[in-house]
Amino acid sequence: MSTLALINNKGGVGKTTTAVHLADGLARTGARVLLVDLDAQASASLALGVEREDLEPSIATALYDDQPIGTVTREAPGADVDLVPGSESLKSADIRLAQEYGRERLLQRLLEPAAERYDHVILDCPPSLSLLPINSIVAADWFLVPVEPHYLSLEGVGSLLDTVEDVRTGIGEAADLLGLVVTRADFRAKATQQVIDLLREEHGEAVFDTVIRGNVRLSEATSFGVSVFEHAPQSTGADGYRSLTDEVLERLSARTPNPPAAAVR
Ligand SMILES: Nc1ncnc2c1ncn2[C@@H]1O[C@H](COP(=O)(O)OP(=O)(O)O)[C@@H](O)[C@H]1O
Numbered sequence: 001m002s003t004l005a006l007i008n009n010k011g012g013v014g015k016t017t018t019a020v021h022l023a024d025g026l027a028r029t030g031a032r033v034l035l036v037d038l039d040a041q042a043s044a045s046l047a048l049g050v051e052r053e054d055l056e057p058s059i060a061t062a063l064y065d066d067q068p069i070g071t072v073t074r075e076a077p078g079a080d081v082d083l084v085p086g087s088e089s090l091k092s093a094d095i096r097l098a099q100e101y102g103r104e105r106l107l108q109r110l111l112e113p114a115a116e117r118y119d120h121v122i123l124d125c126p127p128s129l130s131l132l133p134i135n136s137i138v139a140a141d142w143f144l145v146p147v148e149p150h151y152l153s154l155e156g157v158g159s160l161l162d163t164v165e166d167v168r169t170g171i172g173e174a175a176d177l178l179g180l181v182v183t184r185a186d187f188r189a190k191a192t193q194q195v196i197d198l199l200r201e202e203h204g205e206a207v208f209d210t211v212i213r214g215n216v217r218l219s220e221a222t223s224f225g226v227s228v229f230e231h232a233p234q235s236t237g238a239d240g241y242r243s244l245t246d247e248v249l250e251r252l253s254a255r256t257p258n259p260p261a262a263a264v265r
Pocket residue numbers: 010011012013014015016017018043127183184185212213214215216218219220222237
């Protein structure tokens with residue numbers, strides 16, 4: 001099993017859209033996928049067809065009341081993936097969980113039973129670097145950073161990567177970078193290609209070859225509660241996320257060591 005977190009403290013960069021489409025993209029290859037929505041806005045849950053009044057029980061229930069993950073997991077209405085919804089109750093997570101023993105590892109512990117049931121767990125994070133994203137960085141094997149191709153984004157990426165290293169040092173465990181993915185690219189803007197070039201100069205191979213273009217079909221799909229693979233399978237948005245799913249699978253299989261051979265006596 002691999003656990004993959006979508007991290008960026010900036011909002012509106014495509015974390016949720018990427019989480020939802022990687023989840024559905026991986027599920028469409030036959031994998032068993034769990035998507036965990038850690039955002040109080042619950043955009044990923046709504047994007048997969050959950051009604052706003054039906055968000056509880058959510059991941060907050062599991063975190064606050066120490067309930068097993070299975071009791072808050074349901075089938076997503078809009079895709080063949082399991083979902084633990086987010087909800088407004090997550091707004092108070094920093095306060096509610098501040099006094100908990102091992103508060104940075106709560107999610108890691110909750111997700112332990114998922115290892116047997118799923119091939120991939122996807123964590124959609126809120127736009128911050130507070131306790132829930134930190135929990136995700138600790139719980140995940142890999143993290144993926146969606147980046148909008150604007151000059152101001154470049155600096156943000158560096159400090160985000162530094163934060164993950166601080167978590168590794170401070171807590172003793174942290175996800176490794178699977179890659180940076182350019183999202184919402186609009187090549188009519190002159191800066192777009194320049195920023196992508198700078199990003200590749202700075203971060204080299206870490207930048208995925210796939211660039212997700214701005215495509216209205218992606219935001220439309222969300223409002224219908226299904227992924228773009230369902231809503232507009234021929235769109236550039238669908239092409240982009242199919243290609244990203246392939247690249248993610250390639251990177252995972254290249255970097256996941258084979259299980260150690262049985263020890264020979
Ligand atoms: N490639 C894209 N093309 C067009 N709209 C997009 C694209 N990616 C995301 N969006 C839209 O932009 C908004 C923010 O995206 P979202 O994935 O929710 O970002 P985040 O989770 O980082 O805040 C949403 O309304 C979403 O539908």
